[in-house]
Amino acid sequence: MFSALFVMALGAVILGAALGYAAVKFRVEGDPLVEKIDSILPQTQCGQCGFPGCRPYAEAIAKGEADINCCPPGGEEGIKKLADLLGREFKPLSGEHGVEKPKSVAVIDENVCIGCTLCLQACPVDAIVGAAKQMHTIVAAQCTGCELCIEPCPVDCIAMLPIAEAVDNWKWKYPVFDIAQRRAA
């Protein structure tokens, strides 16, 4: 009787120590779910979701404080991926946060720019080059299309241009059987 109790108690102590050690030794820094959600978000840092950047939004989703359909740049596909990851139901994009737009980049009309540096301070990814009283310009390759630079511009010289389809980024279309062509033949 006592020996059985002793064996069980000893087992509990050893296993408890092992678990306690593992909890310290293999401790995961931060929330891995946040990382996964953040890697799905488009990193425009536009704040349309109501959070100051993609990571805070990812944290809010992970805590269950925000819904998965608040990110217009991520679009429907982003929502689908988030739904897959979190095992939630797909929902259409919530209208109050904006609409899905074609991918665009901001362009400064360099003739109008007065060099006020306000857009430089607004750009979350430092994609605007310029200095006080010098003309500013946007590095198109680094612009995420967040539109945050448009509002602060006092002379309205920034416009969003959709990225044009070129030979290099052209995509093969989904094969569709052309009935009209078939009839003509």
Next chain:
Amino acid sequence: MSRRLFKFHGGVKPAYNKESSNHEQIADAPLPAEFVIPLHQSIGGIPRPVVKAGEHVQKGQLIGGPDGSVSSAVHASTSGTVKAVEMRRMPHTSGLSALCVVIEPDGKDEWIGHAPVPWRTMSPGEVRNALRDAGVVGLGGAVFPSHLKVNPGKEGHLDTLVINGAECEPFITCDDMQMRERPDGIIKGAAILRDLTKARQVLIGVEDNKPEAIAAMRAAVERIGAERIDVVAVPTRYPAGGAKQLIRVLTGIEVPHGKRSTDYGVQCFNTGTAHAIYDALELGRPMISRIVTVAGNVERPRNYEVRFGTPMKDVVALCGPKPDTDRLIMGGPMMGFRMPGDEVPVVKATNCILVGSKVLFPPPPPEMPCIRCGECAKACPADLAPFEMYWFSRAKIFGKAQEYHLFDCIECGCCAYVCPSRIPLVDYYRFAKSEIWAREQEKEAADGARERYEFRLAREEREKQEKAARLAAKAAETKAKLAAAAVAGAEDDPKKALIAAAQARAEQQKTAAETKTNAE
């Protein structure tokens, strides 16, 4: 000596249709009224234009400088005046435009000064730069910059250099005719490549439906006395001309997923590329033209030496297109791309202009559901499961399609050729591939943006701290000053001393101002 050959899996035997265009000699295509030379003709970075409208250029003059190491130069096809550097329609399925140099020939066709490259005494890096600056790219169809492939590999030497003269695609005979008429250049080019890559042996694989070409090449090897170069007849079966397939047939090596042939000491070049390398190094001539087969719905199918930038319609006109012609295809019937119009230029990738009509290539019959018969898997020369890739590409489940090694697909079209349900399988693969590529690029851009955003946050934090430190230092300084003043002035309260000093200063200024006004 009979060499042991191997078989690759799958493959098909389509109607070859090569007899029509391989009787007449290669002819030079005449100068067109204007050349439209696209700057982006190879895989890699887009060359920068180095000429301006109105400038006079000579034949072989650099017009597009390579952008980085994975890029290749572009040259003027003749002497003349640059009319414009502008967007023109590309020989691309999309029908979109890209930057082209438009040259009006002056008719003199004057070469720019050029001299043989002393490649034997140059370092490998210099030879690679010379090839890049000569615009040499693979002429088999993929237009991969050749200088990146002229590399002895990790071990310092290759085992086997494969020269690809298989030319398995129906209708196309440009390599066949070049091997018959200009074998010396190809063999000399192969010898240069052999020396540059330090290859133990060179195997030139030619499909056995080209006996004249094989004979001419063997005679050239004898004549030149080239060592360690062997012309091997390989069985005719599409796609024996695929690089991995030909390597399999000649060496028995099957390059696995995720590896390159160079990992196994094998590298592959097209016969036309070997000739171009000979031209570039021994003659010092940049790549400005290639041999193009014109076949299909024309009266006189033939091969022409066409300069890059010549509009396709000018080349087709030489062969007498039949009245019911309704399309041009760049490449062959299996892997070719339909052109958006007939004014698009011949480029480095144009091995064939296949003229089509509704009779020659009837519109595809309606696609039926996949019955999973497995015929496509039997025909696939890359040993893939085409029906699975189709399934997932069609359903847009791209991750799964990739798990079935979609990117090992060479788009040869064997699966679609044998499909009893007549499904345009390759169209689905191309769709899935370009979607996956686009996603990958977006992901990369997002990762870059995240990094920049985090850097910005860190920088703002650092600036805040620096400002705080600056302010603290200043405050400390003032404090020290006050303390010093307190000691110097016998006053008890250092603040009072400061105020008194300020008052004294103000008084002084006031009297000074008064004396000034009085003086005036």
